[in-house]
Amino acid sequence: MEFSSKLLEKAVNEMSQLPGIGKRTALRLVLHLLRQPKDQTILLTSALTQMRSDIQFCSSCHNISDTQLCDICANPRRTEEIICVVEDIRDVMAIENTSSFKGRYHVLGGKISPMDGIGPNDLNIASLVEKVKKGTVKELIFALSSTMEGDTTNFYIFKQIQDYEIVTSTIARGISVGNELEYTDEVTLGRSILNRIPFETSLKS
Amino acid sequence: MEFSSKLLEKAVNEMSQLPGIGKRTALRLVLHLLRQPKDQTILLTSALTQMRSDIQFCSSCHNISDTQLCDICANPRRTEEIICVVEDIRDVMAIENTSSFKGRYHVLGGKISPMDGIGPNDLNIASLVEKVKKGTVKELIFALSSTMEGDTTNFYIFKQIQDYEIVTSTIARGISVGNELEYTDEVTLGRSILNRIPFETSLKS
16 A cells, blocks of 8 residues: 555554554544544544553452442442452443343453463462452352353363352353344354253243 | 443543444454553554644645645656546555556545535535646546446536546446456446447557
8 A cells, every 4th residue: 555645654554553453444544534623633542542541450350440449349239259250341341231240340351372372470360369368259250251261261260269168150151042042053052951940040030 | 331431431432433433343442552552552642643733735636745745746757637536545546556547636535415515615626627727637537436426526527627628538437357247237237338448459458
């Protein structure tokens, strides 16, 4: 791609560093900014700059927060006895949207993945084990994605805490509510049969 | 979408103002910036800010440029007798990539589109007519997209310059080189038959 302007080329190159944004898309976005009033570019760049420099991570659960302790950890009505372990803050947002969890979270910041050079020490695992050691936690719910990396991470954490008196669980995998059986992949269908629940229990949820 | 941080929410909202970027994609991009070193955010925001404030448009062809006259218009080996009329700077880049045009360009900045409130006065049409009036231009090539708006714009310009001694042409529409006939849409196939060229001519290109 040949540019008639170095300034334009630089902006497109930086924009195309973002994941999933190729050169053509970057050019489209940058030209859009050029057509809009200058204010829009100023609003965008200042929001990004301020976020990158001022954002904090909750000292307890590592969720993104504007304060030292996030709103969830600071809420006395959320029990600290149940902790849901997730990879990413997007998972916290997704579970919060369901309004069906009243415990707290622990954001690992990723999964153990030797292929990507991510080991246990790169994740917020030590602080989770510390919480368990203190004795207030009664249940850990593993809500990582069901991939090899997710399973490895679950198992690594499980090994660290198995000597403490604590219940561990993983979120249920199965057929999505409303989905047809015939279109479900085999692994999910197989798991949903293995992990079947009493019919009476299903009536309550 | 509920955010645990106002700074994050603001950054996502600004990012999702860009065309084709929804809230979820914006969140993914912003979280990516958070995971990368601060430098990357600084490079991106400064490139965008500098581009938006310092970029210029060529005083002759309205192409994006870092100088008052763009490289193409300043190049004495590009004839000013043939002008290719395009909508957008991306069209200039696309045609330049083919290396098959040695004239100059005129970037309109859009098409006449009453539906979007874009009239002839919102486009760089007057300066094109001025160029024709001066008498140096011998041919205008219309290279707008073949939509109703493109055709309207072509015709509007044609009416303004028809009294001057000048050749006007439009780029050829037809089946893409290498494409199968059976998969081509009817309009394109129809036009390619109507606008057939002598076989000898096709051998030369």
